[in-house]
Amino acid sequence: MSETVKKFMYLNRKAPYGTIYAWESLEVVLIGAAFDQDVCVMFVDDGVYQLTKGQDTKGIGMKNFSPTYRTLGDYEVKRIFVDRASLEARGLTQEDLVEIAYEDFETEEEIDNIVEIVDSQRVSELMDESDVVFSF
Amino acid sequence: MADTIEVDGKQFAVDEEGYLANLNDWVPGVADVMAKQDNLELTDEHWDIINFLREYYEEYQIAPAVRVLTKAVGKKMGKEKGNSKYLYSLFPYGPAKQACRFAGLPKPTGCV
Amino acid sequence: MSILHTVNKSTFERNSLESCLKFATDGAAVLLFEDGIYAALSGTSVEPVMAGALGKLNVYVLGPDLKARGFSEERVIKGISVVDYAGFVDLAAEHDKVQAWL
Numbered sequence: 001m002s003e004t005v006k007k008f009m010y011l012n013r014k015a016p017y018g019t020i021y022a023w024e025s026l027e028v029v030l031i032g033a034a035f036d037q038d039v040c041v042m043f044v045d046d047g048v049y050q051l052t053k054g055q056d057t058k059g060i061g062m063k064n065f066s067p068t069y070r071t072l073g074d075y076e077v078k079r080i081f082v083d084r085a086s087l088e089a090r091g092l093t094q095e096d097l098v099e100i101a102y103e104d105f106e107t108e109e110e111i112d113n114i115v116e117i118v119d120s121q122r123v124s125e126l127m128d129e130s131d132v133v134f135s136f
Numbered sequence: 137m138a139d140t141i142e143v144d145g146k147q148f149a150v151d152e153e154g155y156l157a158n159l160n161d162w163v164p165g166v167a168d169v170m171a172k173q174d175n176l177e178l179t180d181e182h183w184d185i186i187n188f189l190r191e192y193y194e195e196y197q198i199a200p201a202v203r204v205l206t207k208a209v210g211k212k213m214g215k216e217k218g219n220s221k222y223l224y225s226l227f228p229y230g231p232a233k234q235a236c237r238f239a240g241l242p243k244p245t246g247c248v
Numbered sequence: 249m250s251i252l253h254t255v256n257k258s259t260f261e262r263n264s265l266e267s268c269l270k271f272a273t274d275g276a277a278v279l280l281f282e283d284g285i286y287a288a289l290s291g292t293s294v295e296p297v298m299a300g301a302l303g304k305l306n307v308y309v310l311g312p313d314l315k316a317r318g319f320s321e322e323r324v325i326k327g328i329s330v331v332d333y334a335g336f337v338d339l340a341a342e343h344d345k346v347q348a349w350l
Contacts, residue, residue: 017283045260046260052319054318059313067197071200089292
């Protein structure tokens with residue numbers, strides 16, 4: 001589509017529901033996916049809470065957007081990272097997080113879970129490599 | 137675009153682009169009435185896509201963009217249906233936008 | 249005299265809980281809700297702080313906010329009571345005043 005593909009990072013640092021940042025970020029990621037850029041979605045600090053399994057918002061009367069993260073693969077987002085130190089500080093492990101699958105429609109290559117837990121140094125590297133960082 | 141549409145004698149609120157205001161209001165008649173306004177007659181093939189979209193929304197809480205819809209239809213119903221030529225032949229105003237509207241879903245996320 | 253303190257911000261992001269625990273006096277109640285619930289979960293880096301506070305304060309957490317964020321009651325630190333919205337109202341009624349640590 002566009003001639004120069006840029007590396008976009010969406011950096012998520014807020015918990016869901018308490019503020020609107022998490023949902024706004026997810027919408028921007030999905031809308032931005034139409035532009036065929038090289039996208040990575042990063043979760044650090046309280047942002048890791050966005051990916052917890054089993055969210056059920058019936059009791060608080062808000063839209064549960066947790067299932068929507070599982071469509072990121074369909075929207076051609078292939079790189080999703082979670083900062084390990086942020087998870088550990090919150091007593092969480094990969095087991096607590098949703099799995100996001102990816103399938104390449106042309107090659108039929110399938111990946112069961114593209115959510116990758118990385119150490120803080122890798123977070124820094126990925127941030128340095130990005131052309132643009134969108135911060136939420 | 138009117139702010140309501142009438143289906144079987146009942147009024148349904150719609151937004152300024154004609155999308156149903158409340159997803160839970162939806163009944164199949166909504167799709168029939170909206171299709172008639174667009175000069176379309178709904179066939180089983182249309183309904184397959186409309187029902188597919190409603191299931192997709194139920195599972196992911198989102199109305200998929202056209203590329204995502206095309207891919208997902210291909211996965212579920214085969215490549216002869218999962219291509220934009222086929223989907224546009226059913227929904228000339230855009231398979232995601234028009235079919236989502238008929239299905240009572242919001243405007244697709246990621247359709248520009 | 250007795251105060252119900254409420255905390256609705258994440259303790260990992262703001263110092264609301266820290267200030268609350270600093271100023272709350274023995275026997276006061278603390279209710280964690282919205283993003284404040286994360287402090288009620290076991291296994292976090294703030295669990296020792298919460299466990300310490302349980303010695304002098306009655307700590308509650310709002311169940312619907314736990315559930316919304318994907319956590320079951322089993323994940324809550326022992327000694328913290330889970331309440332629903334009616335329980336929230338009861339707590340507010342039982343105490344002389346409510347101090348919200350925004």
